[in-house]
Amino acid sequence: MLQEQFSNYLQYEKRYSPLTLQAYAHEVEQLLQFLEQGKVEAVNFTFKEARQYFAWQVQAGKSATTVNRGISALRTYYKFLQREGAVQANPIQLIKALKTPKKLPVVVEKEKLVSLLDTMPAEDASFEEQRDKIVLELLFGTGIRLAELLHIQERDIDFYSKNIHIFGKRNKERLMPINQTLYEELKKYITAKNNLLVHTKTNFLIVTKDGKPAYAKLIYRIVQKQLSQISTQKKKSPHILRHTFATALLDNGADLNAIKELLGHAGLAATQVYTHNSAERLKSIYKQAHPKA
Known part of the structure; x- marks a missing residue:
């Protein structure tokens, strides 16, 4: 009880x-x-x-x-x-968390990812191939979480203002801007979806070929399949595309507070981890390019 x-x-x-x-x-x-x-x-x-x-x-x-x-x-x-009055004291209150080694967010090379997306899908692509592309475009183009992706409905997309209404953790809401490429891809995908599912009513944006709402394992399979073409790293999850989104923004000079808002982070500490990725990337570029490195 x-x-x-x-x-x-x-x-x-x-x-x-x-x-x-x-x-x-x-x-x-x-x-x-x-x-x-x-x-x-x-x-x-x-x-x-x-x-x-x-x-x-x-x-x-x-x-x-x-x-x-x-x-x-x-x-x-x-x-x-x-x-609830079931216990007098909290026995866990004074238990200290264990120290954990800081891990840098795993990302994929954004140049390879952009190149992959540019070749997806083929002209005679099936609905599932078009859906797989829009999944990657949304995850990399907006940095949204897996749960947020699964929650999106067509009515959450404002094509006039080029925004998506995102429902984040603890029902916190934010508006996510969409770039021109994503705008056009969303238009094409929704048209294909509605043509395929003309007799099936569904409000969710990402669906199976039968018109049912997409689920977490399906998105994982899509991401793993596509990222396997450009990366040999073991970890290939939807969250990696979120990390790649944030790191790409930081590499190109975006303000850390702006990235925090786009990611829907409650505090700046969670966003600051991406500064380490950018610092490591700069070191790598320096070592490759400078004659005295």
Whole structure:
């Protein structure tokens, strides 16, 4: 019962995304299973036991990032239990997050990506090929998140003002400008979509060939398939195109605060990570081009 109430709290009050809801539910369920083995009630969980629990996770080989996600989720869970009067104290409150090595965002070479997009799709392309192109164009052309892409409906596109209305994390809204190429590609795609699905009513922009709303695994497959043509790096996800979008803007002199707004970041700290990518790129160019490097 409390788990269901917690889920409603996250969804309707905290306005967390479906993926975050799923991740938090997993962390709570994992803790409850652990406590069940030791015959400990969740409401009697202590700070000392919490430390032992996370130490056990580290010993089991879980990464610092994964453990920290659990700490965050369970801290929120016990904060909720406090509010509901189920516990007196939050045993996770004083648990410190583990140190994690800073990782630079993985990107693809934007020149190769632009070249790929320029060759997509062929003149006699199927609807699915046209859809795959618009998926890449949207992810790279706007830097939106996967969940945001799946949420877009045709009515969210303002062709007159050349904007897309984006619903971001925690239902925060922003207007994303679209460039001329994306504007034209969207027009062509929507025409092809409506011609194919003349007898199927759907409001979502990105759909399957049967007119059903696209889903996360489909977008992953599309991105992985296309990026495999231009990159040998192991990671090929929709989020990489978001990183590439931000890094390309920064490389071309865009203001960091403007990039923050375009990405829908709550604070500047999340955006500043891209400055490291640009600095590394400048070092690489310097080493290649300067005779004394």
